[in-house]
Structures are given as C-alpha cells and as structure tokens.
Amino acid sequence: MTQHDDRALGRPEVELSVPADGVHLSLLRTAAAAMAARLDFTLDDVEDLRMAVDEAGALLLQQSGDDAMLTFSFFLDGPRLVLRCEVPTPAPRPPRPEGFAWMVLTALASSVEVGLTTAAGASGLSLVLTHPREQDERS
C-alpha cells in the first residue's frame, strides 16, 4: 500500500460528487463504465471496474462523515483509467491490507493506493485505483 502523489494525476477528465449514500453508487458505476468504454476497455474490464466502484464506494461510505459528499475523479493515463474516490471523514482509517475488501479491490484493479488526509477540518480518506489490470491488457 503506498501513499498516492496527487500532483502526478493532473486535472481530472471528469469529476463527480454525490451525497455519501449507497443509492448514488449506480450513477458512479455508470459514469465509470462510460469512461472505460471511451478507452476501449473490454467488457471484462468494464465489469471489473464497475465492481471496483461498488467496492471502493462501500469502503468509503462506511467511514463518511455526516452530510459528506463522495467524490469520484476520473483521469486518463494513456490506455489506463485512474479513478480517485474520496470522502471527508473525521477519523480516517485506511482499509486493512488483509481485509476482504482490500483483497477484492486489488484483484479488480492493477494498483490501489490509499490517501489519508488528517489535517484538522479537512481530514479524509481516498482510494486511487488504476484500470485495467496489466495482465488483462491487450497488446
């Protein structure tokens, strides 16, 4: 697990913020699938990405503060899609590297990085997922 360097990502291609509530996950899922389609992902990769959005969303929602907004930012990095998901939370806890959610996320994405902001008044948790998995990439 590494801390992600935000500056490397530049300006997001698309950024979506929704209230931190599970009912909005489908919107994020569809947006992610649409971005993946633009990058000519295979259906397998698209479905993995959609599942990763669900999993990352569920992880973050668990910790979200009151009235928090869940923000998904999509970055294009050559043939890859980088997805940063973040939510403000009063006491951010990184996911356990031995936990089930982490195992699922790392199986779905080629890399998963955790970002922890603990600054007073601006603490939050973010996950940065890169898709597709290298081994699934076509030549």
Place this chain on the structure above:
Amino acid sequence: MTDAHRPADPDEGLGDDVKSRTQAAFAELARADDAGRSEARTRLVQLHLPLVEHLAKRFRNRGEPLDDLVQVGTIGLLKAIDRFESDRGVEFSTYATPTVVGEIKRHFRDKGWSIRVPRRLQEMRISLAGATAELNQQLGRSPTITEIAARLDVSEETVLEGLESANAYSTLSLDAPDARSGEGGSMADVLGEDDQALQHVEYRESLKPLLAALEPRDRQILMLRFFGQMTQSQIAQEIGMSQMHVSRLLSRTLARLREGLGDEL
C-alpha cells in the same frame, strides 16, 4: 382467432369434438405401445395448444414475449398430460388449466425483472448477451463496448444503458439452480485451494461462515474470480453461463459479503 371466441371457462366451448378426441387420445395413451403413446401425446398437445395460448394471453401485458409464455405454458401442459388420470372423471382441460397457469406464473417469478424495465432495454439485454458471446468466440477475448455497439448497430450509450439495466434483472432468477450444478467435479478441484488462498485474508474467521452460507455456485464464481484470478469471460465459459450472468452473480455475492462483514470490511 380473437379473444371474443375464447370462453372464460376453458371447459366450455372447447367443443364436444375436442372433448371426445381428448378422451380417445388418453385412452390410447393408456394402452398403446411406445410409438402409439408418443403419437397420442402429440395429439393431446395439439388439441390443447389453443387453451395454452388463451391462458398465456392473460399474462401478455407483463413484459414477457407472448411466445415465451406459450412455451412455458406448453411445458405445463405436458406435465398435466403426464399426470392426468382419465378415470378420475375430471375433464382434462379443468385439470390442465391450473398446471399451465402455475407454470406461467413460475416463469414470471423466476425470470421476471425485479424492477420495471422498459421493453426496449429488456430486448437489449438479450441482444447484448448474444453479441457478447459471439464476439467472445470470434475474437478469443472479451469484446469492447465499441465492438458490441458495432455488432448490434446501436450507439455505445445504448450498450452501456443495457449493461446497467441488466443488473435490474430479477435477482430471483439467479437463485435458480443451474443445470450443471450436479457435475461440480472440476470445480471442486479448483475449490480445493480455497484455504491456501484464504490464508492471506485476516478476517477469514468472520468470512468463513459467510462463504459457507453462499450458494455453492456463487462461492465457486467468487473463488475463481478473486482467488483463481480468472476473468469473468473465462468463468462464464468454465461454468457454462453468460458473462453478464457471471457479472450479476459476482456483484450480488460481493454485496452480500459486504453486508455480512459490516464494520470488518
């Protein structure tokens, strides 16, 4: 034939002709040899197809194609023919009606959509599954959205919309036992490695009962995807179902586990 000709009571108006021919066919069914039985059975089906069509039409505005309803209704008819005992003194049509209707209702329960999805999208789901399977075969890999869109001659947005709506397809149908569940030999071999793979998961003590509570097939798919590192397409091929079905089952299984694990995520 229009509905106006159809009596509300299936017994009435079927005509003495149908009744007597039905009786004759059942009599033959009881005494004939195999060839004769098969012929009598066919005749009984033909005699009562109008009844099935009539019953199927009562369900026609519920989003399933009438042809499908007639087909499942006919399965009900076959069951009724096989179970009917003509010496009970009940008209066959009286006996068959609840069986046919029951079969159609079961179809809705098993195959229905959990939320109302426009017809257009329901058809898209079917086209999508077909195109995906064909392209998978042709390309030797999972197709891209662009390729599926080109094959179906629709926009990429339509394909994406179809994918999203596919997840609304009834979760109940996913519970239906699959035809191949009996022959889990090769799967069991794969699953033999469970414990080894799970060793790295800290919460396997809380995970274990949740995994155990899953349908065997759901657990297989989960294991193959996350521990066997197979793609959805590969799993689909291995298990003999569509990739979209694998996707739905996986999403659902993950949601269940998430729910079960609660804070231990």
